[in-house]
Amino acid sequence: MTMTNSTSCSEPKAQPQSQLQSQIRVPATYMRGGTSKGVFFNLADLPPEAQVAGEARDKLLLRVIGSPDPYAKQIDGMGGATSSTSKTVIVSKSSKPDHDVDYLFGQVSIDKPFVDWSGNCGNLSAAVGPFAIHAGLLPKERIPANGIVTVRVWQVNIEKTIVIHVPVVNGFVQETGEFELDGVTFPAAEIQVDFMDPADGDGSMFPTGNLVDDLEVPDIGTFNATLINAGIPTIFVDAEAIGYTGTELQDDINNDEKALAMFERIRAYGALKMGLISRLEEAETRQHTPKVAFVSKPKTYQSSSGKVVTDSEVDVLVRALSMGKLHHAMMGTAAVAIASAACVPGTLVNLAAGGGEKESVTFGHPSGTLKVGAKAKQAEQGWVVEKAIMSRSARILMEGFVRVPSTVFD
Template sequence: MTRTVSASQVKVPATYMRGGTSKGVFFNLEDLPPAAQVPGEARDRLLLRVIGSPDPYGKQIDGMGGATSSTSKTVIVSKSEHADHDVDYLFGQVSIDQPFVDWSGNCGNLSAAVGPFAIHAGLIAKERLPENGIATVRVWQVNIGKTIVVHVPIVKGQVQETGAFELDGVTFPAAEIQVDFMDPADGEGSMFPTGNVVDTLEVPGVGTFSATLINAGIPTIFIDAEAIGFTGTELQDDINNDEQTLAMFEQIRAYGALKMGLIKRLEAAQSRQHTPKIAFVAEPKTYVSSSGKPIAAGDVDVLVRALSMGKLHHAMMGTAAVAIASAACVPGTLVNIAAGGGERESVTFGHPSGTLKVGAKARVVGQDWVVEKAIMSRSARILMEGFVRVPAEVVA
């Protein structure tokens, strides 16, 4: 496909995809306007306009975004510049009401869609694809400098998108895609940036909490639900309609980011909305999910609720699921304690939309904990393909 210009708008080839419990606009790097093929203001300006941001109404009516953190996402894929990898994957979390794109982390849900997109876009050599079986796509995640391996089912030479695999938070079943997050901890430092599996976090005006600060999958702050007056069974309406509660979580997140060394000034958290995530955990309890499905205490090991871009997530971010699995497998973390303690290689957690099982194996290397690989099952599907249009002055 080639980019064409009309009198008032520019057409840019794009694919709209669901990956896990998220969806976003996917681009082949070569299809972007030349100025947007490199990082910078031109790229951000284009992606903001595609998604429909910044929108003071918070609806993204004039763009492809869905007015939630799960649907205000963009992905750029290209042939990899790294040895032993097929494609490079760059993720941009687009702010809904502010004029910026956050490049500080990955989207674990959309990671599942990168493999199918790469195949559809012709970025994977045909001789690499089986007639029937599993195509292994090795992805270099540019934002965090990590390897992700996506196992894509192939039937009659084509990506299999429909199937019987059910994922809580997604209405319809689809084909199962296994996603392996290799060495998900921060490559530049410890999985626990403070060196502790539990820290004391002082938040002026809010309180002092025990917290597990972990960088695996995505930097995440875990706190105990009861410490902030919750049960761990909350749904979106219990949190997202309370501005005072949201402000409290943002205050805790900002001080956690400072303690993790992710920011140098407290104010910098305002322009780093995508990371770190903040989540609260609790021991298993019976509750009813957002779809009305009953979740028994015996169905899960632990309850987790996580916020993304300032709102409680409707299910669970894929990268946060990696953080949950990693923390659950390290004895003594708040996640591990809430899950019953001890050593484990997988955990099933309850989230607002249902349950999810994730696997990880942690071990001690020297004085640091290391997770070699975290594994989860997702699904992905192309929703629409063709072109997105933006006003010509956006790419001028």
């Protein structure tokens, strides 16, 4: 056999740049916050094209999550094919006085090519504080050996302040613990999250000026609704008025296309009445907000884990839809809306919870129960809430890099 000096197969030939870098990698952290999961980014780590709002950023986040996916599985991305797991977060040092970090939330549509920036994720808010510490966005002198770090967050989407109380042990964020949160399998460390002045704009929570409105929805009917903008714009309706008991679980709603269509129609007409959209058609491109929820008086039911929730354990039952599906537990921002509405005498939530003045309620959701607090008062512009409080937990699941095709910005 004749030997030659030709290049051997163990020495690969140089490849065009496009082949060598068929994917780009972006530093990222995959975190659970409350009953949601999302991909977290430090703004400074994003490709330059995606460091500013616009089409390039949306393209990147869509590809990271694996959307749009006509199969609705997000197999080729980090998303988990539910509204609770199709989420992205961008955090940076704050540009606002007296704040530590800016937090921008992007709800990624599963089957459509858009990212909804119209609202916040209350569950992932709990993870922003720990992420900011892990990412070095807080000065080292702010981190005690043991104690609580108070992280002041500017929520960019809704232009509100969130205060996150992060436990620290031996100089590190404490992630494990004994705090149990229904909807999350394993216990973890408790993180208190304070939503400051959670109502929209000038502080008025009720965009129509009414605690209860007549909501007319063609082909469905006219029924009472509390339209509130606290935490996230939410439409509360009475469960019985739309044919439900308030004890429903996900399969009772999400396997019923007719029911889902009804809720989407209610959501669209509610958004119109709240002034969030000017034309009905706009609701299709604003899936994240508003939310629609139905409430009822306490009843005993079996949660999705098989645990029995008795009527004596809860003040009110609430079921809420997110991105067109019944949520497996409760969105954090909707929990703020529940707390705010429950503490204003005369709203549907308050009446279902027994009426009268309240500063906290325990509500039942498909996965169990959650206690939330809020203090409401009347001001010149109407009812306002100074602060809504709830406990969550958060944990880093994975950190490193996400990879996306280098053609993502084409």
